[in-house]
Each structure stands twice: as C-alpha cells, then as structure tokens.
Amino acid sequence: MKKVLDKGYVRLVDVMGSDLSVVNSARVSFNKATETLREEDIKLIHFLAKNDHTSPFRHATLQFELYAPLMVARQWWKYIIGSSHQDPFTAWNESSRRYVTESIEFYVPSESEWRGKPENQKQGSGAPLGEPLGKALTEKLLLQIESGMKNYDWAIEQGVATEQARLFIPSAYGLMVRWYWTVSLQGVAHFLTQRTDSHAQSEIRNYAETVKEIALEKFPVSVEALLKYTGK
Ligand SMILES: Cc1cc2nc3c(=O)[nH]c(=O)nc-3n(C[C@H](O)[C@H](O)[C@H](O)COP(=O)(O)OP(=O)(O)OC[C@H]3O[C@@H](n4cnc5c(N)ncnc54)[C@H](O)[C@@H]3O)c2cc1C
Known part of the structure; x- marks a missing residue:
C-alpha cells in the first residue's frame, strides 16, 4: 500500500x-x-x-x-x-x-498546502499561499467539519436513516471514499x-x-x- x-x-x-x-x-x-x-x-x-x-x-x-x-x-x-x-x-x-461501515475521514490540506488562484488560467492553481493564511484556512476547514459532523451524529441519534443523515456530512469534496x-x-x-x-x-x-x-x-x-x- x-x-x-x-x-x-x-x-x-x-x-x-x-x-x-x-x-x-x-x-x-x-x-x-x-x-x-x-x-x-x-x-x-x-x-x-x-x-x-x-x-x-x-x-x-x-x-x-x-x-x-x-x-x-x-x-x-x-x-x-x-x-x-x-x-x-x-x-x-x-x-x-x-x-455506517467505517469511520468518516476527510482530506484536510496542511497549513503549507493551500494554493492561490492561477494567474492566466481559468482552471488550476497558482503559487502556494504561505503559512499565515494557510493556518487560518486549515483551521476554518476543521471547524466546518466539526460542526457538520455534530449535526450528522445528532441526526443518527434521532434515528434518521444513515442514507439520509449523510446529507449533514460536511466538506463533501474532501470526504474520503x-x-x-x-x-x-x-x-x-x-x-x-x-x-x-x-x-x-x-x-x-x-x-x-x-x-x-x-x-x-x-x-x-x-x-x-x-x-x-x-x-x-
Ligand atoms: C485537465 C482536465 C480538465 C478536465 N475538466 C473537465 C471539466 O471541467 N468538466 C468535465 O466534465 N470533464 C473534465 N475533464 C474530463 C474529460 O473531459 C474526460 O472526460 C476525462 O479526461 C476522461 O478522458 P476520456 O474521455 O478520453 O476517457 P474515456 O471516456 O475513458 O475514453 C477513452 C478514449 O476512448 C475513446 N472514446 C471514448 N468514447 C468514445 C466514443 N463514444 N466514440 C469514439 N471514441 C470514444 C476516445 O479516444 C477517448 O479518449 C477534464 C480532464 C482533464 C484531464
């Protein structure tokens, strides 16, 4: 692996x-x-x-x-x-x-991994954004995940079907599959x-x-x- x-x-x-x-x-x-x-x-x-x-x-x-x-x-x-x-x-x-077959994990870029917009292209990335902003971005993403997961766990506790409760899973693009x-x-x-x-x-x-x-x-x-x- x-x-x-x-x-x-x-x-x-x-x-x-x-x-x-x-x-x-x-x-x-x-x-x-x-x-x-x-x-x-x-x-x-x-x-x-x-x-x-x-x-x-x-x-x-x-x-x-x-x-x-x-x-x-x-x-x-x-x-x-x-x-x-x-x-x-x-x-x-x-x-x-x-x-609910396995734990829910998310891809979270580290502080140094955030990239800026590309200069002359519509798609893709530009230069790395650096750590002060990178740190804030990673923290915000983690907070968003935490808040969404609280709602998901609550919905499961209320007896909502897992196939529907998953609507609360945050950061779907980063959800590990x-x-x-x-x-x-x-x-x-x-x-x-x-x-x-x-x-x-x-x-x-x-x-x-x-x-x-x-x-x-x-x-x-x-x-x-x-x-x-x-x-x-
Ligand atoms: C940098 C990048 C950006 C992209 N951006 C987008 C985007 O914004 N939106 C989006 O929807 N997709 C996007 N794609 C996906 C892209 O459009 C293709 O769907 C994807 O790259 C798969 O390639 P393919 O179609 O050649 O593969 P496959 O569908 O596996 O086809 C393989 C090859 O088989 C042949 N083939 C397939 N079907 C037929 C057919 N019906 N008739 C004749 N020959 C056929 C062709 O030669 C084809 O290249 C992007 C891909 C890349 C690499």
Missing part, C-alpha cells in the same frame, strides 16, 4: 499479465509465443504503441484499491473506456455511506497521460504518480512505450 495525501492510499490488489502478455497476444497472429522478454519483443511493444495497435495492451489488467477525497474520485470516474462501472467488461465498486478500480493496461496509460500532466489538479496528480510507479513495476516496457506515444 502506497500512501497519498494526508490519509489516502493506492493499493495494487491484483494484476493479470506482464509485458510478455502484450507480446504474445500480438504474436498469436503468427501462432508464436515466447517465455522470456527479448530485445525484439521490446521493439515490438514500442512498435505497437507507436502505431496505435492497442488491442494487445488490453489483455493485461490491473486492479487497485483507492482511498481518496471525493473530488479526486469524481475526476477518476470520468475514465470510462476499459476502466469503469459503465464498461461491460470491468467494474467499479465503492464503499457505501448508506451504511474507497473504491476498487479494475482497468486494462491501455486504460491505465490513458489515465496516466492525462492525470500526470501539469494541467491536472495536483491532488489527482499525486495519485496518478503513485499508480504510474506501480504500473511501471509490473509492466516496465509497455507503460514506458504507451506513455511515450499515446496522447501525443
């Missing part, structure tokens, strides 16, 4: 395949297979990625458990092809706040191309960099090749 932000993490649950699966699924056209990755296989993987022969990259699959603020999960949810609840071949499952993400190797590369980019929000970029580390450990040649050529 690799920690991300103050309370989140990325955990690889399972993996199917290796760089060899990409090679062998491409070579099945010639009824050939190999058990070790040779120089010519590495070249083949680069050739496939460069020329958009993407189907061999969909024979490998990764399954992650993610724990992240809701604002990050919402951005992640937009990856549909080969990677989400809307794709008939893969799945998206997440913990439910209709039940947990989900499983099963995704093809091609889907991972697509996600990484967009979400390790400097235009992506810094919080999801932290997660993407961690996913990239894990994907590179498991598929060093394919991930390098896909990131080199796809989306460019």
Whole structure:
C-alpha cells in the first residue's frame, strides 16, 4: 500500500499479465509465443504503441484499491473506456455511506498546502499561499467539519436513516471514499497521460504518480512505450 495525501492510499490488489502478455497476444497472429522478454519483443511493444495497435495492451489488467477525497474520485470516474462501472467488461465498486461501515475521514490540506488562484488560467492553481493564511484556512476547514459532523451524529441519534443523515456530512469534496478500480493496461496509460500532466489538479496528480510507479513495476516496457506515444 502506497500512501497519498494526508490519509489516502493506492493499493495494487491484483494484476493479470506482464509485458510478455502484450507480446504474445500480438504474436498469436503468427501462432508464436515466447517465455522470456527479448530485445525484439521490446521493439515490438514500442512498435505497437507507436502505431496505435492497442488491442494487445488490453489483455493485461490491473486492479487497485483507492482511498481518496471525493473530488479526486469524481475526476477518476470520468475514465470510462476499459476502466469503469459503465464498461461491460470491468467494474467499479465503492464503499457505501448508506451504511455506517467505517469511520468518516476527510482530506484536510496542511497549513503549507493551500494554493492561490492561477494567474492566466481559468482552471488550476497558482503559487502556494504561505503559512499565515494557510493556518487560518486549515483551521476554518476543521471547524466546518466539526460542526457538520455534530449535526450528522445528532441526526443518527434521532434515528434518521444513515442514507439520509449523510446529507449533514460536511466538506463533501474532501470526504474520503474507497473504491476498487479494475482497468486494462491501455486504460491505465490513458489515465496516466492525462492525470500526470501539469494541467491536472495536483491532488489527482499525486495519485496518478503513485499508480504510474506501480504500473511501471509490473509492466516496465509497455507503460514506458504507451506513455511515450499515446496522447501525443
Ligand atoms: C485537465 C482536465 C480538465 C478536465 N475538466 C473537465 C471539466 O471541467 N468538466 C468535465 O466534465 N470533464 C473534465 N475533464 C474530463 C474529460 O473531459 C474526460 O472526460 C476525462 O479526461 C476522461 O478522458 P476520456 O474521455 O478520453 O476517457 P474515456 O471516456 O475513458 O475514453 C477513452 C478514449 O476512448 C475513446 N472514446 C471514448 N468514447 C468514445 C466514443 N463514444 N466514440 C469514439 N471514441 C470514444 C476516445 O479516444 C477517448 O479518449 C477534464 C480532464 C482533464 C484531464
């Protein structure tokens, strides 16, 4: 499990395949297979990625458990092809706040982590705001969470259904949520191309960099090749 932000993490649950699966699924056209990755296989993987022969990259699959603020999960949810609840071949499952199954946690940026508005862009962030203001922002966010959680706990005590009492949960964007993400190797590369980019929000970029580390450990040649050529 690799920690991300103050309370989140990325955990690889399972993996199917290796760089060899990409090679062998491409070579099945010639009824050939190999058990070790040779120089010519590495070249083949680069050739496939460069020329958009993407189907061999969909024979490998990764399954992650993610724990992240809701604002990050919402951005992640937009990856549909080969990677989400809307794709008939893969799945998206997440913990439910209709039940009281786990403690409620929030992402709270530390004093030094608040960022200002960007100067010339509509989206994104500018320079760090510094500590005097950062301290006030962190304190205000904590107060807001405390006040909302008091109302939530009160509603639960009154016997309100958890699925409705959750309307009182404050700071919904920062609420930590947990989900499983099963995704093809091609889907991972697509996600990484967009979400390790400097235009992506810094919080999801932290997660993407961690996913990239894990994907590179498991598929060093394919991930390098896909990131080199796809989306460019
Ligand atoms: C910096 C940044 C800012 C963003 N801002 C916003 C925003 O303000 N609001 C918002 O709603 N979203 C926003 N998004 C999300 C963005 O619009 C995409 O939904 C998200 O990045 C997922 O990418 P995708 O659509 O390529 O992925 P997928 O839906 O997984 O698609 C993967 C690829 O499959 C192909 N594909 C998918 N569907 C079809 C189809 N029907 N026909 C043909 N080919 C298809 C395309 O090549 C596509 O790139 C933002 C994304 C980024 C990276």
